[in-house]
Amino acid sequence: MNPSTALARVVVDELARCGVTEAVLAPGSRSGPLALALHDDEYIRLHVRIDERSAAYLAIGLARGSGRPVAVVCTSGTAAAALHPAVLEADLGRVPLLVLTADRPPELRGTGASQTVDQIGLFGRAVRMFAEVGVAQPVAGQVGYWRSLVGRAVAAAEDGGPVHLNLAFREPLVPDADLSWPESLDGRADDAPWVSKDRVEPASMPVSELLGQTVPQRGAVVAGDGVVTPSGVIAMAKHLGWPLFAEPTSNSRLGPNAIAGYPLLLAEESLAAVPPDVVFTVGRPGLSRSLLSWLGRAGAQVVMDYPSPVWPDPTRTASRVLPRPPFLDLPSAEPTDWLRTWQRAGRVAAAVLDAEFDAARLTEVGVAGVLGAALPAGSLLVCGPSRPIRDVDLTLPARDDITVVANRGVNGIDGVVSTAIGAALAHQRACGGGHAVALLGDLTYLYDRNGLLLGPDDPRPDLVLVVVDNDGGGIFGTLPQADLPGFERVFGTPHGLDLCADAAVAGIPATTVTTRAELEAAIKPGPGLRLVRVPVDRADTATGLAGLQQQIGAALRQP
Numbered sequence: 001m002n003p004s005t006a007l008a009r010v011v012v013d014e015l016a017r018c019g020v021t022e023a024v025l026a027p028g029s030r031s032g033p034l035a036l037a038l039h040d041d042e043y044i045r046l047h048v049r050i051d052e053r054s055a056a057y058l059a060i061g062l063a064r065g066s067g068r069p070v071a072v073v074c075t076s077g078t079a080a081a082a083l084h085p086a087v088l089e090a091d092l093g094r095v096p097l098l099v100l101t102a103d104r105p106p107e108l109r110g111t112g113a114s115q116t117v118d119q120i121g122l123f124g125r126a127v128r129m130f131a132e133v134g135v136a137q138p139v140a141g142q143v144g145y146w147r148s149l150v151g152r153a154v155a156a157a158e159d160g161g162p163v164h165l166n167l168a169f170r171e172p173l174v175p176d177a178d179l180s181w182p183e184s185l186d187g188r189a190d191d192a193p194w195v196s197k198d199r200v201e202p203a204s205m206p207v208s209e210l211l212g213q214t215v216p217q218r219g220a221v222v223a224g225d226g227v228v229t230p231s232g233v234i235a236m237a238k239h240l241g242w243p244l245f246a247e248p249t250s251n252s253r254l255g256p257n258a259i260a261g262y263p264l265l266l267a268e269e270s271l272a273a274v275p276p277d278v279v280f281t282v283g284r285p286g287l288s289r290s291l292l293s294w295l296g297r298a299g300a301q302v303v304m305d306y307p308s309p310v311w312p313d314p315t316r317t318a319s320r321v322l323p324r325p326p327f328l329d330l331p332s333a334e335p336t337d338w339l340r341t342w343q344r345a346g347r348v349a350a351a352v353l354d355a356e357f358d359a360a361r362l363t364e365v366g367v368a369g370v371l372g373a374a375l376p377a378g379s380l381l382v383c384g385p386s387r388p389i390r391d392v393d394l395t396l397p398a399r400d401d402i403t404v405v406a407n408r409g410v411n412g413i414d415g416v417v418s419t420a421i422g423a424a425l426a427h428q429r430a431c432g433g434g435h436a437v438a439l440l441g442d443l444t445y446l447y448d449r450n451g452l453l454l455g456p457d458d459p460r461p462d463l464v465l466v467v468v469d470n471d472g473g474g475i476f477g478t479l480p481q482a483d484l485p486g487f488e489r490v491f492g493t494p495h496g497l498d499l500c501a502d503a504a505v506a507g508i509p510a511t512t513v514t515t516r517a518e519l520e521a522a523i524k525p526g527p528g529l530r531l532v533r534v535p536v537d538r539a540d541t542a543t544g545l546a547g548l549q550q551q552i553g554a555a556l557r558q559p
Contacts, residue, residue: 001175001176001178001179001180001181001185002172002175002176002178003135003136003137003138003170004033004136004169004170004171004172004173005033005036005037005172005174005175005176006136006138006142006181006185007033007133007136007142007146007167007169008033008034008036008037008167008169009033009037009185010143010146010147010185010187011034011037011100011146011150011165011167012034012037012038012041012044013037013041013187014146014147014150014151014187014193014194015044015071015098015150015154016041016043016044016191017187017188017191017192017193017194018069018150018151018154018193019068019069019154019193020044020068020069020070020071020098020154021043021044021045021066021068022044022045022047022059022062022063022066022068022070022071022425022426023038023044023045023046023047023059023070023071023072023073024046024047024048024049024055024056024058024059024062024070024071024072024073024422025038025046025047025048025049025055025072025073025074026048026049026050026051026052026055026072026073026074026075026079027048027050027075028074028075028076028079028102028115029075029173030075030076030102030103030104030115030169030173031073031074031075031076031100031101031102031169032102032169032173032174033102033169033173033174034073034100034102034167035073036174036175038073044071045429045459047062047422047425047458047459048455048457048458049418049450049451049453049454050450050453051082051450051451051453052074052079052080052082052083053082053083053085053086053414053415053418053448053450054415054417054418054448054450054451054453055072055074055083055418056072056082056083056085056086056087056097056099056415056418057085057086057089057407057414057415057416057418057419057422057448057451058072058415058418058419058421058422058451059071059072059086059097059422060086060089060090060093060095060097060407060415060418060419060422061382061405061418061419061420061421061422061423061424061425061426062422062423062425062426063090063095063096063097063422063426064093064095064405064407064419064422064423064426065380065405065422065423065424065425065426065427065430066426066429066430067096068096069096069097069098069154069157069158069163070096070097070098070422071098071099071100072086072097072098072099072100073100073101073102074100074101074102075101075102075115076101076102076103076104076115076116076117076119077114077115077116077117078115078117079101079115080101080103080117080119080122081117081122083099083101083123084122084123084126085410085412085414085415086414086415087099087123087126087127087162087164088126088409088410089407089409089410089412089414089415090126090161090162090409091126091127091161091162091409092409092410093225093226093407093408093409093410094160094161094226094409095160095161095162095409096157096158096160096161096162097157097161097162097163098153098154098157098162098163098165099123099127099162099163099164099165100165100167101119101122101164101165101166101167102167102168102169103116103119103166103167103168103169104116104168105135105168105169105170106135106168119166120132120166122164122166123162123164126162127161127162127163127164128156128157128159128160128161128162128163129152129153129156129163129164130163130164130165130166131149131152131153131164131165131166132166132168133146133149133165133166133167133168134168135168135169135170136169136170138181138182139182140182140183141183142183143183143184143185144194147187147193147194147195148194148195149165150165150194151193151194151195151197152195153165155195155197201324202323202324203324204322204324204325204326204327205322205326205327206326206327206329207240207326207327207328207329207330208329208330209326210302210320210326211278211330213330215240215241215330215333216277216278217241217277217336217337217338218274218276218277218278218338219240219241219242219276219277219278219279219280220242220243220244220245220276220278220279220280220298221233221236221237221240221242221243221244221245221257221279221280221281221282222245222246222279222280222281222282222285222291222295223244223245223246223247223250223252223253223281223282223283223285224247224249224250224281224282224283224284224285224286224287224312224408225247225249225250225283225284225285225286225406225408226249226250226283226284226408227250227251227252227282227283227305228305229305229325230250230251230252230254230400232325233246233250233252233282233325234252234254234255234257234258235328236280236325236328237255237257237258238255238256238257238332239328239330239332239333240328240333241257241332241333241334241335241336241339242257242280242333242339243257243259243338243339243342243343243346244257244258244259245259245262245285245291246258247283247285247287247288247393248381248383248389248392248393248396248404248406249383249389249404249405249406249408250282250283251400251403251404252282253396253397253398253399254398254399254400255398256343257339257343258346258398259342259343259345259346259349260346260347260349260350260353260397260398261346261349261350261352261353261394261395261552262288262290262291262346262349263287263288263290263291263390263393263394264290264349264394264548264549264552265342265345265346265349265552265556266288266290266291266293266294267290267549268345268549268552268553268556270556270557271341271342271345271556272290272293272294275294275297275298275299276294276298276299277298277299277300278298278299278300278301278302279295279298279300279301279302280302280304280325281295281301281302281303281304281312281318282304282305282325283305283306283312284306284312284408285312285314286312286314286408287389287390287393287408288390288393292314292315295315295317296315296316296317298317300319300320301313301315301317301318301319301320302318302319302320302321302322303318303320303321303322304321304322304323304324304325304326305322305323305324305325306321306323345556348552348555348556349552350397351555352548352551352552352555353365353369353394353395353548354369356369356395356544356548357369357370357373357395357516358516359516361514361515362513362514362515362516362519362534362536363536363540363541363544364387364391364468364470364536364541364544365391365394365395365541365544365545365548366516367391367439367466367468367519367534367536368388368391368392368394368395368396368439369391369394369395370516370519370520371392371437371439371466371519371523372392372395372396372397372399373397374519374520374523375402375435375437375523376435376525377401377402378401378402378431378434378435379401379402379403379434379435379436379437380402380403380404380405380423380424380427380434380435380436380437381402381403381404381405381436381437381438381439382404382405382406382416382419382420382423382424382436382437382438382439383404383405383406383438383439383440384406384413384416384438384439384440384441384444384445385406385407385411385412385413385416385444386413386441386444386473387441387468387541388439388440388441388444388468389406389408391439392404392439403427405419405423407419413441413443413444413447413448414447414448415447415448415451416438416440416444416445416447416448416451417438417440417444417445417448417449417451417452417465418448418450418451420436420438420440420451420463420465421451421454421461421463421529423436424436424438424461424462424463425459425461428461428462433462434462435462435525436461436462436463436464437463437464437466437523438463438464438465438466439466439468440465440466440467440468441467441468441470441473442467442468442469442470442471442472442495442499443472443473443493443495445465445467445499446495446497446499446502449502449506452503452506452508452529453506454529460528460529461529462525462526462527462528463529463530464522464523464526464530464531464532465503465508465529465530465531465532466519466522466523466532466534467499467531467532467533467534468534468536469499469533469534469535469536470535470536470537470538470541471494471495471496471538472488472492472493472494472495472538473491473492473493476491476492492538499531499533500512500531500533503531508529508530508531509528509529509530509531510530510531510532510533511530511531511532511533512532512533512534512535513532513533513534514534514535519532519534
């Protein structure tokens with residue numbers, strides 16, 4: 001057997017033994033041995049994309065949806081460089097991504113050989129582990145090296161983040177008739193991984209060690225992206241008698257302590273003027289400026305359930321970091337005036353926002369509200385960046401029967417269509433079905449149109465892409481630059497494209513809706529990929545948000 005084929009077959013086999021069930025491939029010649037090995041493997045589901053960036057974000061979506069490491073494979077040169085945005089997202093979002101880049105052997109590097117760039121340490125400090133695998137040699141000891149290296153890579157990814165293996169392949173790059181090799185290519189017996197890693201979880205401390213014997217009344221729990229155990233966060237807020245401010249992707253917005261519409265509430269001076277004495281933050285918050293401002297004025301902030309030294313602390317006010325949430329050894333707190341004030345404010349905000357959903361014509365905020373209310377139990381909601389995720393943050397009701405996913409690592413618009421497809425595929429594989437909807441803006445959709453290019457043999461999810469079409473960058477209209485000369489050209493960036501016709505080019509059915517009833521009908525469960533376009537007026541977004549803020553303020557002042 002030629003060395004390149006042997007290396008590829010062993011690597012793919014060990015990936016499967018380590019529990020990898022999904023792999024995404026972008027085509028290329030140098031990566032041919034890996035492509036053929038993946039195609040022949042019966043345990044790993046293979047996805048093929050022509051665009052490396054879309055391929056990498058498809059892997060991000062699959063990993064987010066499954067919680068398991070997913071491999072993305074590409075050839076050498078700029079193909080490898082095109083994976084970089086997804087690697088950055090996996091780094092900051094703690095997504096278990098296995099990046100396998102094919103490369104030229106050392107003798108072809110630095111010679112001007114085609115499709116050759118320096119791939120050693122290509123992704124810098126963004127990866128948890130990098131290994132230059134080396135050119136395969138027909139000598140004893142290679143199989144143990146390859147298999148143990150794959151085990152290390154998968155374990156590093158499981159700890160939360162991307163791993164990069166750079167594999168140099170010499171020609172021939174296709175299998176030959178000779179099956180001999182100096183040692184057995186087989187792995188451990190019974191399909192076991194080469195190395196089994198036992199994990200020791202850090203012990204939790206008692207909450208009394210943090211708070212003393214009396215729970216402060218003016219406390220709060222803030223849940224951001226990446227919460228590991230949502231039910232634990234919900235229970236902690238209820239037990240302590242504190243309001244819970246839960247971002248959508250924390251999947252923790254449930255229970256009587258979850259406060260609706262908190263980004264608008266915390267912009268109200270009457271509420272924001274009183275900072276909390278202590279805040280427990282779980283996950284990675286950062287969607288709402290008003291929440292971060294309030295958090296920054298807290299008497300004490302404890303960050304928990306996050307590994308050192310990369311804990312989130314955008315306000316630079318955290319005083320303590322715990323690898324795990326504390327266990328609750330104090331008696332359950334009774335409801336206080338502090339909690340009741342926030343609960344009343346949440347009801348006020350919910351009532352104002354509900355009226356927005358029922359408006360005659362859909363607004364950006366209204367679209368998010370309809371989705372949050374209308375999605376059937378068991379659904380997956382994938383949110384694009386900028387306004388969509390923030391609108392969902394404003395409007396998502398307290399419910400635990402849907403899962404919300406978004407790329408909250410770098411928060412970029414890269415690859416969202418592919419992420420949504422991957423997350424939907426993983427969700428539906430894990431659940432044996434299930435509905436999936438993605439909410440994204442028009443520029444985000446256009447940035448990843450290649451994500452719609454699925455081959456005839458590639459698995460297709462049941463997924464509705466709801467695209468809010470305001471003909472440009474709507475979020476900029478809510479920022480200070482909206483009134484500057486030249487705004488429309490350099491920030492608004494209108495595109496003037498017919499998005500339904502654009503989707504049709506890729507064979508994706510598309511329709512336009514303008515009312516709540518039409519949107520609810522369009523997002524009902526059904527087979528395959530679909531696009532639903534919702535036209536909105538970009539100029540109305542900023543004024544609409546300001547109007548909602550005024551209505552909430554007026555309602556809060558009523559007795």
